Amino acid sequence: MIDQSVIQELKGIVGEDNVLHNKADLQTYEYDAYLEKSLPDAVVFVNSAQEVSDVVKVANRAQVPFVARGRATNLSGGVLAMRQGIVIELARMDRIIDIDIENQRMIVEPAIYNLEVTGAIDNLGYYYAPDPASGKACSIGGNVGEDAGGPHCFKYGVTSNHVLGMEVVLPDGEITWLGGKALDTPGLDLTGVFVGSEGTLGIATKLVLRILHKPEAVKTMLAVYDSIDDASSSVSAIVSHKMVPATLEMMDNLVIQAIEQSMAAGFPLDAAAVLLIELDGLKDGMEEMADKIVEICKENNVREIKVATCEAERAALWKGRKGAFGAIARLSPNYLVADGTVPRTKLPETLRMCREIGDKYGLRVANVFHAGDGNLHPLILFDSRNPEDKEKVLKAGMEMLQVCADMGGTVSGEHGVGIEKAMAMYMVYNEKDLLAQEWVKEAWDPQDLANPGKILPQRLIKREEAHVS
């Protein structure tokens, strides 16, 4: 427990009403979208970089850890206060600071929802490319913390390719700028290393985003298959025909069923897989490319292929994909999503092995994944009220990550390591590699106060040590 005097100091910074420290209030902040819980000592609602800085300085004086929290959609335990301390709640810092069309940049505060960024510039003909499926619920700050991906990464890259600078409160409370609107800044790419650091290197309070002109034309297609392998072969064939679609998203039968029960997106219930393909760019040549894709899919035994003919149809096809994770609730009260990534051609084999792992533990595995970039999301279904289930599901998840690592891939593609995959880091890095990563944390946060106990296995706080509510 932190000292009452610290609580008083926090109240002095943000006001009496903006500090929570009663257990009942704190319980809202003891979990995220992962399976664990950990109760913080205090929650502080901040409204400016200066307040963040002041709170962090109090934490430094009192040697109390702190964790930044935005919309808390994190899937790997990234915003859990594993060593208790102060949760710095950023939800009120959701303003747009600057829309700079001429320089194709936008500056926002961290808690703005991902979808609101594009929403603010849509009428100017621009958009922000990284589009995690949870875009309406997750914040840009969280996207930066996790280096979030999404369906459009195969062509446009991940969050780190679109964040060029930031105002940061460092772990000692100093406010500084990294990078900026210009593309090249002399010195180490500190922006690059901050993105994906899961709040362990400080707290970003303003973000400089690259925004892109909207493409002239978009063509969305839905291909229905009787086998996952045929769908996978189609993906490879499309790429080998020199096309770089904006998205290549696949959903398997279990996910299709969940989506249809939840929102009736029009996916055939008996299909083994559906593939959502989207082309974007200039309208010239797009029809021809779309025809070619249809032809390729037919060569690969597609059952049927629909091409969206208007924006409403396009939105309908996407609605199913974007709502996939949520729809899983129709099948099971809980799920764990493994976030491994493999070289694309290894997908069919990896999926097969993930299913086998599920069978071994008697767990159903649904799959929705980014087929273009090899990022799979086996959703392992279970009921958390059954403690045995939970143990099995965690084991199955780790085994699936091992499969991804063995296939030449990695253990987290876009959800972050957090506490969930810290031990899985050994699957892709050896002790020396991990020590060289540790140096980053040591250089930025020698006191180990910023979101401690995350990412690196050597820093993972054992459950028995952690205070579990």
Add this chain to the structure above:
Amino acid sequence: MSPKTESYTAALTGIVGKDAVEEKPQVTVAGKSPSLRVRPKSVEEVGKVLAFANENGLGVIPTGSGTKLETGNPPEKFDLLLDLTGLDQIVEYDAENLTIAAQAGVRVKDLVELVTKDELFFPVDPAFPGEATIGGVVATSDNGPKRFQHGNLRDVVLGVKVVLPNGELVKFGGRTIKNVSGYDVTKMMIGSMGILGVIVEATFRLLPEPQREDILVHAFPKLSEVTKLAGQVLDSVLVPSSLELLSPAARKLIKGVASDFAVGEYLLVVGLEGHPDAVVRQEQDLTSMCANLAPNRTALVVGGDYVAEGKEASEREVTCQIHDHGEACNCETVTDQATVDSLWEEIYNLERTAKEAGYAVAAKVAVPLAQVWEMAAAAEKSAAANGVQIAYKISAGNGLLNLYMQGDNEKVLAVLEDLRTLAQKREGSLVLKSTPLFNGSFEVWGEPQGTHISLIRATKAKYDPNGVLNVGRYVGRI
């Protein structure tokens, strides 16, 4: 030769062999020469050499072909030149999954040739591709015009292997586009100028080769016209792969097809890639836009090899539908990939051509996109006022101004100071790329702007605690 140097020679010869150690090599970096050049042939040898240097407190500068050796402050210590050209292996080439891992000493040109055979495209086009090695390109984060479409090194490097100053080999990142497993140290290694470790291998993303590649060249009498045009293009649906402008003096340095244009004019070079219909459509749109701003000019379309499906190679036609625009614009076409490639080659090698023509100083200005035009105008003005000759190239889609200068040292310095002050006011920077004349009198990187220098210092202290690699050459003389 001092006894100490002799003992170093003996020890290093023991590691890499006699042929791979050269005493008193003919290399200078900002006026300093090393005692030895060492050319290891394997990653293990690099590890042993660095461990030896680390134990004996030697100053090491890693290099590939040496094309960027001039960039940086003068070294504080420089005992060994670590020549990485012996690491010349392709480690893993996975054409199907569009990735390639290569050792540091592999030349960009060789890598491009390799993947081109499989109709793939290496999305990095640095200066001097004939010599530049991938290790050097990654360490200096040097990329060219096509970066506008394909991104910079930080967007296409998926992972690196690095030998740390203590001799240990470590890896960061992997070989997938999406990878958030741990700290993204790969990003920090890109452009780190070898201050944290020696990059011995890098894995890159590849792309399918574009179906067609053309270049559109258009001349403009005034800078203000090109400024307008670039603004219009950037705020349109068009997606050129590059948007380069050569100043009249830079245009004079270019030979080949682009040299036919009128002397004294600005030359806009637009790269276009993609579906043939999209390329032609952009040629039409761009030519109309150009014609509206600067009527009665000649445009040149350099069309790459492209054979429409269902046609024989002999039937290849680069449709210049631009003629349809009538009197407003005269249009010529040249139609072979060799011409496209040689025009790019001229642009990639511009820094050297400029140097050979007497422009001894090269600098790079990076500012937010739209500010680059103001920087160019300011450069012209300051150069004229100081009696300095300049030639420059603008990468309009990237907000970069590459500047080549000749004149009295003091006058050149005055221009550089002017431009740095203005660039910093515009949230940008000016970096000196080659510095033969100043020998440390001008801060190469400028005072760090928007970068927390103490973080860089702390990072350096963790990775290179004994100060072995490129000591004193980086930002803040780190």
